[in-house]
Amino acid sequence: MSAGQAEPGAVADRAVADHGDHHGGRPEEAAVVRVEKLVKCFGSNRVLDGIDLDIAKGEVVSLMGQSGGGKTTLLRCINLLEEPTEGVVEVGGEVVSKDGECLHRARRVQLRQRVGMVFQSFNLFQHLTAAENVALPLLRVGKVERAEAVRRAVDLLGRVGLADKALELPSRLSGGQQQRVAIARALALRPVAMLFDEPTSALDPESSAEVLTVMKELSTEGITMLVSTHEVGFALDASDRIVFIDRGKVVQAGPPREVVFGSASERARDFFAGFVRLGKTAG
Numbered sequence: 001m002s003a004g005q006a007e008p009g010a011v012a013d014r015a016v017a018d019h020g021d022h023h024g025g026r027p028e029e030a031a032v033v034r035v036e037k038l039v040k041c042f043g044s045n046r047v048l049d050g051i052d053l054d055i056a057k058g059e060v061v062s063l064m065g066q067s068g069g070g071k072t073t074l075l076r077c078i079n080l081l082e083e084p085t086e087g088v089v090e091v092g093g094e095v096v097s098k099d100g101e102c103l104h105r106a107r108r109v110q111l112r113q114r115v116g117m118v119f120q121s122f123n124l125f126q127h128l129t130a131a132e133n134v135a136l137p138l139l140r141v142g143k144v145e146r147a148e149a150v151r152r153a154v155d156l157l158g159r160v161g162l163a164d165k166a167l168e169l170p171s172r173l174s175g176g177q178q179q180r181v182a183i184a185r186a187l188a189l190r191p192v193a194m195l196f197d198e199p200t201s202a203l204d205p206e207s208s209a210e211v212l213t214v215m216k217e218l219s220t221e222g223i224t225m226l227v228s229t230h231e232v233g234f235a236l237d238a239s240d241r242i243v244f245i246d247r248g249k250v251v252q253a254g255p256p257r258e259v260v261f262g263s264a265s266e267r268a269r270d271f272f273a274g275f276v277r278l279g280k281t282a283g
């Protein structure tokens with residue numbers, strides 16, 4: 001992580017200028033998330049090695065690939081939990097990182113309001129109820145009045161099928177229910193895009209299915225989503241595109257069925273082989 005590093009800052013003012021200039025002269029349909037020639041090094045380890053990725057408004061992209069390929073690092077570079085080493089990251093038409101210079105620390109809070117992130121491990125506050133967890137960003141960052149924040153939190157919990165659990169503490173919820181609370185919390189500030197990092201990999205199959213159902217519903221509601229996942233079924237059913245990452249590079253990208261069943265990349269074919277074999281047996 002970058003805590004302790006000197007604060008890079010030169011991008012901040014330029015980013016504001018870009019934003020105010022009708023997306024820096026780009027067309028209205030500019031990508032919600034744009035990543036160009038993104039490089040991330042940890043010491044001498046080049047973990048992301050020139051990633052290009054545009055995500056359009058309403059698009060659902062599944063990020064797949066073998067363990068250690070760089071999926072989590074890519075997600076963390078988009079909301080600046082990691083500082084990119086080289087390349088460009090834009091969110092909602094605003095440059096948040098360019099050539100190793102990132103938004104000022106203070107402005108990263110605003111960035112994270114605009115990009116909701118859902119982690120594998122939920123990260124809920126254990127001493128707060130489900131509704132309080134969801135209301136917290138509305139109170140703290142959204143400056144919403146308490147009664148209104150709670151009302152909206154209960155609405156959001158309803159959207160993930162948990163209206164009746166609003167007053168429960170996380171310890172009294174299943175893993176799948178906790179993850180759905182985390183999704184509701186990430187939706188609270190109406191982000192321009194949602195990033196998911198293996199949201200079901202810590203869950204049993206039943207809980208996974210609940211969470212995937214909620215995510216599929218979001219995908220049909222026009223929420224822009226980038227999802228790191230090993231769930232091939234979800235990628236096929238719910239995403240518009242699979243982007244396959246191997247050793248820090250995009251080695252295959254396209255419509256889900258093409259990537260799963262007809263990939264030119266040997267690494268991608270290996271990755272999907274088990275699923276494809278199973279499908280053939282079942283069919």
Ligand SMILES: Nc1ncnc2c1ncn2[C@@H]1O[C@H](COP(=O)(O)OP(=O)(O)OP(=O)(O)O)[C@@H](O)[C@H]1O
Pocket residue numbers: 001042045047065066067068069070071072073074
């Ligand atoms: N903070 C860090 N410091 C040093 N190396 C790191 C750090 N975070 C990740 N890495 C390295 O970067 C590489 C990519 O890791 P990353 O977690 O992005 O992979 P991944 O594709 O998400 O894998 P998985 O499918 O297992 O989640 C790995 O070699 C990892 O060891």
Ligand SMILES: [Mg+2]
Pocket residue numbers: 071072073197198228
């Ligand atoms: Mg990961």
